Amino acid sequence: EDQVTQSPEALRLQEGESSSLNCSYTVSGLRGLFWYRQDPGKGPEFLFTLYSAGEEKEKERLKATLTKKESFLHITAPKPEDSATYLCAVVGWSGANNLFFGTGTRLTVIP
Amino acid sequence: NAGVTQTPKFRILKIGQSMTLQCAQDMNHNYMYWYRQDPGMGLKLIYYSVGAGITDKGEVPNGYNVSRSTTEDFPLRLELAAPSQTSVYFCASSYSREDTGELFFGEGSRLTVL
Numbered sequence: 001e002d003q004v005t006q007s008p009e010a011l012r013l014q015e016g017e018s019s020s021l022n023c024s025y026t027v028s029g030l031r032g033l034f035w036y037r038q039d040p041g042k043g044p045e046f047l048f049t050l051y052s053a054g055e056e057k058e059k060e061r062l063k064a065t066l067t068k069k070e071s072f073l074h075i076t077a078p079k080p081e082d083s084a085t086y087l088c089a090v091v092g093w094s095g096a097n098n099l100f101f102g103t104g105t106r107l108t109v110i111p
Numbered sequence: 112n113a114g115v116t117q118t119p120k121f122r123i124l125k126i127g128q129s130m131t132l133q134c135a136q137d138m139n140h141n142y143m144y145w146y147r148q149d150p151g152m153g154l155k156l157i158y159y160s161v162g163a164g165i166t167d168k169g170e171v172p173n174g175y176n177v178s179r180s181t182t183e184d185f186p187l188r189l190e191l192a193a194p195s196q197t198s199v200y201f202c203a204s205s206y207s208r209e210d211t212g213e214l215f216f217g218e219g220s221r222l223t224v225l
Binding site for chain 1: 115151152153154155156159169170201203212213214215216217218219
């Protein structure tokens with residue numbers, strides 16, 4: 001069964017303090033791994049798609065990387081506006097249109 | 112460009128009542144989805160549609176029904192509401208199967224069943 005585990009559940013950082021969020025996954029044939037950002041009271045907002053081990057994607061202070069077992073979302077010199085819950089999701093070749101989402105990491109960046 | 116629009120944003124139901132959550136998208140996307148999000152749980156797929164007239168069950172379809180008569184609209188029907196259906200419901204859309212993971216979400220509908 002496809003599974004996604006995100007850690008830590010919550011992370012508090014000082015502004016400018018870089019860190020990484022982890023997404024470990026188990027899927028029968030990875031079709032894609034996706035990162036989303038979700039602000040309180042809002043729907044998730046798409047950030048990145050990663051397809052194969054070794055792939056990297058960047059957007060502003062965020063960088064997503066992928067290995068055969070996990071993905072990392074690196075946050076460099078975060079700002080308070082980066083505070084949100086970050087969700088990871090996977091879809092396998094056998095999963096049709098069913099994305100499996102992790103429970104997310106709630107990031108708080110303190111000024 | 113409104114994207115994905117959900118109504119209502121909030122609703123309180125009594126046990127046994129029925130209601131429909133509305134979802135509309137103006138991006139001409141073929142694929143549409145309904146998810147529910149519960150505290151401490153990942154988003155769970157309820158139903159999805161790959162085009163007008165075609166729907167299929169997701170991971171947690173029991174207690175719900177959907178229809179897709181147009182490309183734009185994908186309503187979710189709750190029959191005989193139960194406390195277990197208290198949740199935040201999100202509608203989403205994507206252009207094609209290849210874009211399955213790149214979903215556009217609405218702002219959600221928070222439902223409480225008492």
